[in-house]
Amino acid sequence: MAFRKSKIVECAVTAPSFFWLTLLFVIPTIIVFAIAFKPADPYGGVGGGWTLHTILTLSNPNYPAIIWRTIWISIITTLFCVVLGIPTGYCLARVSARWRHILLVLIVVPFWTSFLVRVFAWKVLLHPDGFLKRMLVALDVLRPDSLLLYNDNAVLLVMVYTYLPFAILPIYAATEKFDFHLIEAARDLGATRFQTLFKVFLPGIQRGLITAFLVVFIPALGSYVIPDIVGGLSSEMIGNKIAQRTFVDRHLPHASALSALLTLAVLVPLIAIFGMQKRKSKEPPTLIETA
Amino acid sequence: MSKKLTSVLLLSIAVLGLLGAGEKKPVLHVYTWADYIKPELVKRFEKQEKCKVVIDTFDSNETMYAKFKAGARGYDIITPSSYMAKVMFEQGMLQDLRHEFVPNLSHVDAEFLTLTMDKEMKYSVPYMLTNTGVAYLKSRVSNVEPTWAMLERADLKGRMTMLNDMRETLGAALKFLGYSLNTRNEEELAKARDVVIRWKKNLAKFENEQYKSGLASGEFLLVHGYSGDILQAQDENDDVAFIAPKEGLSMASDDLVIPKDAKNSELAHRFINFLHDPKVAAENTEFINYLCPNKTSYQYMSEEIRKNPAVFLDPETKAKSEVIEDLGPDNAKYSKVWDEIKAAQ
Structure with missing residues (x-):
């Protein structure tokens, strides 16, 4: 009886968000997938009937380069964010409460400024006649004719800058809950620093790492504004191609096919990770055994 | 002074009220x-x-x-x-x-x-015309000639932009080669594609909006852009100048x-x-x-x-200039070539 009651409460609590997501996420996604199988009309609308033509044009030899670039920029961004997020999260969890407060505010403060303004600020920082450039030239790090803006590295830099807080916060949250006595215990039992890090600490904050990975990797795949503003001639990502198909080519089915591809690219790693986690949770929790 | 202002304000409110009350x-x-x-x-x-x-x-x-x-x-x-x-x-x-x-x-x-x-x-009745040409900073670019070939200047590598607009940018290359910028001929388009790919090597990026402020701030030294935008950049920086390429341009x-x-x-x-x-x-x-x-x-x-060449083209250039037309289904030919340009290294 109690079981059934809790089930009803659970449904009632999740119903609003379930309804919200169905209405504003699931249904639009299904529409996007459907439009990908529709013909386009020359006036920017969607024609009648069904066709496989648009899907077949995805084999266009120019796409693999863009898809590959989208994936590797996103992966490298995620790696940088997670690798930088671990020591930051560790520091945040270990410093005194006062300092933790100040540091957390410093991490969150940039969000008070519009995302676009921050990206434009990078354009000023990396300006070819700017302070940073002149300083690096004076220090003999750069040649006078080398450029800091409009290349893949600029895109990567601004993406890491933008997504870093999203990686730090979940890692910090997981680290805060981590029992640091485990590290002492591992060291007492003869583990090297290296082993302690990889066998005790990182598995201990695994959940935080997975969340950090997802919240950086998924939005990074859909990036559009950053490659548009600081990217160069060959920094186009799938997001930019979708925008071109929608606004310039007025070809909604094509834009939809690319969006569907992007959705699948996000769903596949997501399902893989959930699958892995599920399998893991069936195994006996190894951490407690070693500890 | 402030009394006067107040009475003016009050009067205008009264007038507005009267107007509002009318028919x-x-x-x-x-x-x-x-x-x-x-x-x-x-x-x-x-x-x-x-x-x-x-x-x-x-x-x-x-x-x-x-x-x-x-x-x-x-x-x-x-x-x-x-x-x-x-x-x-x-x-x-x-x-x-x-x-x-x-x-x-x-x-x-x-x-x-x-x-x-x-x-x-x-x-439709034409209301306002704009030309798409080239603008540059007088103090930073020497040996200026009124031609699309300016976009090939290796000495300006990484400091030039072209429009992120397939019709305008391919149009510039088509004009440079002496073809119509409304061509439906795929051979001509292929040649124009090769020209843009050659130009692309020296460009910083394809850009529709930021080139104005980029030119005014000295970030870019030479840009392909709309005359109206460029005249606005001129208001910010006197150093900006416009050229109408002699091969003709898009109006x-x-x-x-x-x-x-x-x-x-x-x-x-x-x-x-x-x-x-x-x-x-x-x-x-x-x-x-x-x-x-x-x-x-x-x-x-x-x-x-x-006398402003950005507003009034000289008759010879004007005779070679064209208006971009919507090509209906043939737009796809431009999209295809444009994708190839974007993908080219």
């Missing part, structure tokens, strides 16, 4: 680009016609079109670019113009009309059109007539720096604007 005036709803008409002219028209003009703005043809497709109602006049005006006409979204209400159409530059898609002004026109379901069609016709009054057209051109193709109006303009 309801007809309202003309205009949907156009930002800063695209001299504000005093709007006031003059309101006074003359005893009406109210409400101006709403859009920032791209596509946004405007999408809004109409989604069922926007209540506008009496819109100013799309010609290609979009044609698309809307073909969709049955526009009214046929009644020329008897617009006697000033006789002043419209006949030479320009031969270049347009709607030569008889059946559904675009934004047209005055009346949507099918306009509530004040007659007033809209009178507004078109007002804007093409030669003296009004000259005043408007002087203010917004785009050219209203009203032949009679040219004599009323200042020497300064008549």
Whole structure:
């Protein structure tokens, strides 16, 4: 009886968000997938009937380069964010409460400024006649004719800058809950620093790492504004191609096919990770055994 | 002083109140680009016609079109670019113009009309022209010549931009090669593609918006862009100069059109007539720096604007210039070549 009651409460609590997501996420996604199988009309609308033509044009030899670039920029961004997020999260969890407060505010403060303004600020920082450039030239790090803006590295830099807080916060949250006595215990039992890090600490904050990975990797795949503003001639990502198909080519089915591809690219790693986690949770929790 | 101000304010409130209490005036709803008409002219028209003009703005043809497709109602006049005006006409979204209400159409530059898609002004009247050319910083670029070949300058590597617009950028290359920028010939397009790929090696990026501020701030030294934008950058930085490449360039026109379901069609016709009054057209051109193709109006303009190569092309260049047309299904040929350019290393 109690079981059934809790089930009803659970449904009632999740119903609003379930309804919200169905209405504003699931249904639009299904529409996007459907439009990908529709013909386009020359006036920017969607024609009648069904066709496989648009899907077949995805084999266009120019796409693999863009898809590959989208994936590797996103992966490298995620790696940088997670690798930088671990020591930051560790520091945040270990410093005194006062300092933790100040540091957390410093991490969150940039969000008070519009995302676009921050990206434009990078354009000023990396300006070819700017302070940073002149300083690096004076220090003999750069040649006078080398450029800091409009290349893949600029895109990567601004993406890491933008997504870093999203990686730090979940890692910090997981680290805060981590029992640091485990590290002492591992060291007492003869583990090297290296082993302690990889066998005790990182598995201990695994959940935080997975969340950090997802919240950086998924939005990074859909990036559009950053490659548009600081990217160069060959920094186009799938997001930019979708925008071109929608606004310039007025070809909604094509834009939809690319969006569907992007959705699948996000769903596949997501399902893989959930699958892995599920399998893991069936195994006996190894951490407690070693500890 | 402040007393005077207060009384003026009170008086104006009283006047406004009286006006509001009077008979309801007809309202003309205009949907156009930002800063695209001299504000005093709007006031003059309101006074003359005893009406109210409400101006709403859009920032791209596509946004405007999408809004109409989604069922926007209540506008009496819109100013799309010609290609979009044609698309809307073909969709049955526009009214046929009644020329008897617009006697000033006789002043419209006949030479320009031969270049347009709607030569008889059946559904559209050209409002403002813009040229797409090259702009540069005088102090930083030497040996300037009026040609598209400027985009090949290796000494400006990484400091140049071209428009992120397949028709404009391929159009520049087609003109450079001496072809029509509305070509449907795939061989010519392939040659133009190779030219753009060659130019691309020295470009910083393809850019539609930021090139203006980039040029004014010295981030870019040479850009491919619209004359109106460049004249705005000139206001910020005197060092900016415009060149009209001698091989010819693309001219675009934004047209005055009346949507099918306009509530004040007659007033809209009178507004078109007002804007093409030669003296009004000259005043408007002087203010917004785009050219209203009203032949009679040219004599009323200042020497300064008549000598500006960004506003008035020299006849030889003009003869080689063209208006970009919507190519319907053949647009796909441009999309394909454009994708190849974007993918080329």
